[in-house]
Amino acid sequence: MPKKRVAIVGTGQTYHKSHRPDVNGQELINEAVQRALKDADLTIKDIDAVVIGNMDHFEGINYVDCWSVDGSGGTMKPVIKLTTGGTTGSTLAIGGYHLVASGFFERVLIIGWEKNSESDTTGAITTAFDPVWDRLVFAGAISGLAAEAQAYMAKYGATEKDAARVSVRDRKHACNNPHAQLRREITIEDVLASPMLADPIHLLDVCPRTDGACAVIMASEDCAEKITATPDWIWATANRHKYTYLGDVNWGELDSIAEASGEIYKKAGIREPRKEIDVIELYQPYSFAGIIWIEDLGIVERGKGAEYIASGATDMGGELPINPSGGVIACNPIGATGLIRCAEAALQVMGKAEARQVPDVNFALSTGFGGCMWSDVLLHGKKKPDF
Amino acid sequence: MNDIFADVEPMVFKSGINVPYTWWTGETAGAFFISIRDEKKIMGRRCMKCNKTYVPPRKVCPVCFQDGMEWVEVSPEGVLESFTIVRRQLASLPRKVPVVFGLVKLDGADTSVLHYVEVADHRKIKIGMRLKAIFCDDRNGTIHDIACFAPTE
Amino acid sequence: MDRAAVIGIGITKIESNKVKETFADMVWEAVNKALSDAKMTIDDIDNVITTSNDFWDGRTISCMAVGDASGARHKNVSCVEGDGTFGAFYGLARVLSGSYGTTLVTAHSKGSESISSLITNAAFDPIYDRALGMDMVSACALQAAAYVHRTGTTPEQMAMVSVKNHGNAKYNPLSQLPMDITVEDVLESEMISDPLHKLDCSPVSDGCCAVIIANEKRASQYGGVPVWIKGVAFCADSYFLGDREISKAVALTKAAKKAFSMARIADPLSEIDVAEVYDAFTYQELMWLEAIGLCEDGKAGINLEKGYYGIKGKLPVNPSGGLLSGHPVIAGGLIRIAEIVKQLRGEAGGYQIAGAKKGIAHGVNGLCGQSHCIWILDGEK
Numbered sequence: 019m020p021k022k023r024v025a026i027v028g029t030g031q032t033y034h035k036s037h038r039p040d041v042n043g044q045e046l047i048n049e050a051v052q053r054a055l056k057d058a059d060l061t062i063k064d065i066d067a068v069v070i071g072n073m074d075h076f077e078g079i080n081y082v083d084c085w086s087v088d089g090s091g092g093t094m095k096p097v098i099k100l101t102t103g104g105t106t107g108s109t110l111a112i113g114g115y116h117l118v119a120s121g122f123f124e125r126v127l128i129i130g131w132e133k134n135s136e137s138d139t140t141g142a143i144t145t146a147f148d149p150v151w152d153r154l155v156f157a158g159a160i161s162g163l164a165a166e167a168q169a170y171m172a173k174y175g176a177t178e179k180d181a182a183r184v185s186v187r188d189r190k191h192a193c194n195n196p197h198a199q200l201r202r203e204i205t206i207e208d209v210l211a212s213p214m215l216a217d218p219i220h221l222l223d224v225c226p227r228t229d230g231a232c233a234v235i236m237a238s239e240d241c242a243e244k245i246t247a248t249p250d251w252i253w254a255t256a257n258r259h260k261y262t263y264l265g266d267v268n269w270g271e272l273d274s275i276a277e278a279s280g281e282i283y284k285k286a287g288i289r290e291p292r293k294e295i296d297v298i299e300l301y302q303p304y305s306f307a308g309i310i311w312i313e314d315l316g317i318v319e320r321g322k323g324a325e326y327i328a329s330g331a332t333d334m335g336g337e338l339p340i341n342p343s344g345g346v347i348a349c350n351p352i353g354a355t356g357l358i359r360c361a362e363a364a365l366q367v368m369g370k371a372e373a374r375q376v377p378d379v380n381f382a383l384s385t386g387f388g389g390c391m392w393s394d395v396l397l398h399g400k401k402k403p404d405f
Numbered sequence: 406m407n408d409i410f411a412d413v414e415p416m417v418f419k420s421g422i423n424v425p426y427t428w429w430t431g432e433t434a435g436a437f438f439i440s441i442r443d444e445k446k447i448m449g450r451r452c453m454k455c456n457k458t459y460v461p462p463r464k465v466c467p468v469c470f471q472d473g474m475e476w477v478e479v480s481p482e483g484v485l486e487s488f489t490i491v492r493r494q495l496a497s498l499p500r501k502v503p504v505v506f507g508l509v510k511l512d513g514a515d516t517s518v519l520h521y522v523e524v525a526d527h528r529k530i531k532i533g534m535r536l537k538a539i540f541c542d543d544r545n546g547t548i549h550d551i552a553c554f555a556p557t558e
Numbered sequence: 559m560d561r562a563a564v565i566g567i568g569i570t571k572i573e574s575n576k577v578k579e580t581f582a583d584m585v586w587e588a589v590n591k592a593l594s595d596a597k598m599t600i601d602d603i604d605n606v607i608t609t610s611n612d613f614w615d616g617r618t619i620s621c622m623a624v625g626d627a628s629g630a631r632h633k634n635v636s637c638v639e640g641d642g643t644f645g646a647f648y649g650l651a652r653v654l655s656g657s658y659g660t661t662l663v664t665a666h667s668k669g670s671e672s673i674s675s676l677i678t679n680a681a682f683d684p685i686y687d688r689a690l691g692m693d694m695v696s697a698c699a700l701q702a703a704a705y706v707h708r709t710g711t712t713p714e715q716m717a718m719v720s721v722k723n724h725g726n727a728k729y730n731p732l733s734q735l736p737m738d739i740t741v742e743d744v745l746e747s748e749m750i751s752d753p754l755h756k757l758d759c760s761p762v763s764d765g766c767c768a769v770i771i772a773n774e775k776r777a778s779q780y781g782g783v784p785v786w787i788k789g790v791a792f793c794a795d796s797y798f799l800g801d802r803e804i805s806k807a808v809a810l811t812k813a814a815k816k817a818f819s820m821a822r823i824a825d826p827l828s829e830i831d832v833a834e835v836y837d838a839f840t841y842q843e844l845m846w847l848e849a850i851g852l853c854e855d856g857k858a859g860i861n862l863e864k865g866y867y868g869i870k871g872k873l874p875v876n877p878s879g880g881l882l883s884g885h886p887v888i889a890g891g892l893i894r895i896a897e898i899v900k901q902l903r904g905e906a907g908g909y910q911i912a913g914a915k916k917g918i919a920h921g922v923n924g925l926c927g928q929s930h931c932i933w934i935l936d937g938e939k
Contacts, residue, residue: 020656021560042431042685045464052470062470073619074612074639078426080680083640084924087797088467094812097794097929098648099639101612103619109636113648119655121560133429141424146619150418255657259635262582262626277632389619415577422616428684459801461686467796487707487804489699491751497679497693506692506700508800517800519687532707548686 020119023403025242025249026368027125027235028058029361034199034230034349037135043077044089046231047131050354051091054127054233057370058245062091065235066123069098069113071106072132072353075142090129102259103146104159104388106130107232107356108301111384111396112255114236124238125245130357131231134350139227146389152264159303160224162264162391164216167306169270171218173321176309178218180324182209184308185222185347187333192344194334194374197358199228199349209305223305223347230351232358239402250367253381253397256281261390272307275385275393276314282397283316288381292317296379297366298340299359301387302347308332308340315383334376342366342374356386356394363398433464436476438546445540447481449514450474460514481538482557483511488522488530503527509536509554521553529556559820561939562653563777563784565660566596566770567896572734572884575670576764581615582627584766585664589628592662592768596782600629603770604658609638609645609665611888613677628664628768641665641836642767642892643921643931647790649771659776663769665892669762669885681925683798694838694925695759697799699751701926702841704805706753708856711844713753715859717744719840720757720882722868727879729908734763734884744840758840765886767893785899785935788916789821792931799926807849810920810930814850821934823916826851830934831914832901833873834894836922837880843867846920847875850932869909877901877909891921895933902937 030053032038038046047070055061068090070083079085083092083099090097098117102109107130114128140158147153156162170176186206192198204222212221242249258274261267279291288294298315302308309323317338318326326332332340343362346355363384365371379400386394430438433450440446451458452466453473460479465472488507491498498504507522507530523539524530536554544550568591570576570584579587585608593600606628610620617623621637628635634657638645642665649661678694692700705711721741727733744757777784793816795809796802814826823829833852837843844858852873853861861867867875876882878897881890898917900906916936923929 021654037429039429040432041464042429042434045431045433048465052465071639075422075424075618078424078428078680079684080611080613080677081640081924081928084794084928085681085683085797087794088463089465091467091470092794093467093796094793094809096792096813098644098792100636100648101619101639102621102637113636116648116652116655116657119657120651121654122651136428137426138424141422142618145422145424145617146622148623149420149617255634257634257636258632259621259625260631262622262624281634389622410578417577426684430685434685461798467801486800487700487704489696489703489751489753491696491699493748493750495691495693495696495751496673496675497696498691499689500691504691506690506696508700508704508804510800516798519690519692519799521690532703548689 021121022119023239023251024115024118024236025251026364027237027242027245027249028054029364030054030057030233031197031358031361032230033197034228034351036199036226036228038229043133044086046133046229047086047129048089050231050233051127051129054235058235064125065091065127067096067117067126068092069100069110069117069126070129071099071101071110073101073103073106075145076132076134076137076352078137102389104352105356105386105392105394106353107358108360108386108394108396110357111234111360112257112394115252115255118236118238124241126236128234128236128357129231130354132351132353133229134227134352135229148263160216160219163304164219165269167218170306170310173270176324178210179206180309181223181305182206183327184305185209188341188345188347191334191342191374192348195343198344199226219304225303225346225350228349228351230354232354232361234357234361248368250364251399251402253399253403254282254285255396257394259389259392264390267391272311272314272391272393274391275311275395278393278395279315282395286397291315292338295338295381295383297342297376297382299343299362299384300340300345301356301359301385302345303387339376342371342376359384359386360396367398367400433462437462441550442544442546447479447511447538449477449479451477457515458513459516460511460518477513479511479513482535483509485532485534485536486510486517487532490527505530507554520551523553523555560654561774561786562650563772563786564769564899565772565777565782565784566592566598567899568592568595568768569732569893569896570766571732572763572765572886574734574761574763576668581623581666581668584666585624585627588664588766588768589662592770596770597780602660602780603629603662604660605634605652606630607636607638607645607649607661607663609642609888611639611667613680614667614672614887616672624664624666628662640923641921641931642889643895643933644792644923646769646892646895647792647931650787650790653771653773660770660772663771664766665889666766667886667888668764669887670764674762696751697925698839699754701804702753702839705841705845708805711859713745714741715862716758716840717741718862719837719843720744723837723876723880723882726869726877726909727883730879733879734761736883754839760838760881760885763884763886765889767889767896769892769896783903785902785937786939788936789817789934791816794929797928804926807845807927810846810849813930813932817932817934830873830916830918832877832898832911833875833918834878834897835875835920836891837876837882838885842927843875874911877911891931894919894921898935902935
């Protein structure tokens, strides 16, 4: 029973691009913050605390939460930084939730951002792994994902073509999202013809590198309904950041998301996620994940992911649309990406998703992924939770 | 449990991480450096709401949190607010000690800039003294286009 | 604020180079000490917050190194990047939110594994400032000069902080630098950056701390001794040194007011029995005491001369020896919390402040104390 129930009352994003040379990091942050304040019809004076995150080595600034106060609006306010790699954005959303639910703050501004154009993304990510055991043989994020894809394909017979169908879906969805970086449709043939990065992953199977920021305002039940007529209530949050060494991972399934979502469903009384969840913003950094991780989420049985996606069930207009925003494959400012999933799920619940709106959304899931096959999950709901 | 390691010699693995950076300054900082490089002018930005003039310039006033700002030229001369004489060769220093850092509030600005202070006799450096920017002849659009701040005499 | 308590603490020895230990080893030690102190097992921990810094650890996603060691394999977990006092704040919020009954909070760093000057130089703005080559020590020297200019605090008064804290450390078996020194020793030590001598500065150390926070119900469940959290707040000042009035810590003043208000303390000086503040440098102990409101502005040096802040004084400050006697960055503020917990339980041994009932723990983040987090703890519920 939370001390205070919490809702998202406003969101803002930049128009994400591969390079934003016109602004430095804190100016980029400011764009998202100003948009979120406008969306919620609040001023910075109404904000009680700032929770902010990115992955330090992508921008090369130490104590960056302190550095960015000009842009975040954190001057003379409580400012705290959370950072957990790729899961940072969703970790931030979970952080904002607890800071409000605790009763400490009524309105919290949550900011996730990254200016990936400023650094060597792979060089930085490689430093995440243990310097003695893993780092010297690790080839960046993609090598872990390739291991997962290979393991799954060997067990369940999915093909590169099945995975390409996921990319096609998300890139089509992105055309409805003015904030997404990549807004051009692709075909399965395009994906399979694109350069092979790490077998079986092609270039068009994976996310780009992006400069972007996202801001979300969460408010306590004491004021949320005064701020907006359509708050997005956070029903439950859960995560598992299970592994430290790559060799410990269960390749071919994402047990972290299975455990985390299991905890959420139990708390919220969700028995049949496929029926009860109306839309999912899945942090899906590459196409195969779209097949594997919906099985771990309990949407379909193990081994049935490819079939479900091929049926069109997860397209707009389908039974359970996934990534109406275009997801991570269309846009990936890493520290923001998980928070963008949260913001997009909020837009769905609030009915503000415009051309990418899924009709009649009651429950939405947003997820985060990163680290060593880690996962975060949030359950968003239109109705105020009764616990 | 620690006893089993008692005779094990600790291994140390030396390495460095190599992550190169190229930071976008953004248009605001860009304009600041261009006016120093091309015109030897130091530009600040004044918030039209609270009238505070920021040097280095900001795109958005951090206090009023709005972007109604205008460019103002500030004087290359100002007052020394604080200073320190670094005597140990700290690893971050790009030059040999002694190095004097100072915060200088230029006439017309409401904030101070951090830079080097050069005075022949260090005993003459005092908080409150007046200094002026010394521009390099060879300027490339970085903070080093100003060589240092020196006494106005 | 609902009632919550610190029910377990664990601190490793603070050393200049823990060459036999990885980050995970340190966390394992601190966590086990805390669990044992709290009479709990890892299964009694509902969620975990680790605190670390990617630059200091030389590792993106620095929290990954300590996930297993902090027992987070099958638990909800998050990571704060900042001083341990901020990590503990989030850990407390997660308990007060109702989601979890207990939170394990860890904070670690190994200063021995990097060149600290380069690590702190990276905190400077890359566009305007970084290329000039300032680091934390030279920046704090700049701040010390401004503070000394404004308040008239003397080099001798600053040196007394070092004498006091290194002397206190003789009674703290975990400290790195217990020393019997004099004011002359400090003033004759190498001048690193005016006005900071070597003995005005803390070392950069290796160390780790873990604390366990519980809600009211769980606080009495295991048989450990709870210390109650009565007030806590944090606040960040402007970033650029030139934007701030660096001889003052206005963000700390704001946070302290909020914390005292939460704790319903109208006259801090009369109610606070002991304080552990973030003495990364001698002048900072004085500056923070004034900003918190435990001392009239500009008078901390004079009070120190009069003996107010010694172990036998009116308001003992840093009886543990403080950071001057051992400074693992990131863990520094969490250790302050743990030390106050010891004091309020009567477990501080040779540096116990007799009858201490209420105490302050304080941590700092960013350059020259840009951001502060202050905790008010009470031995009684």
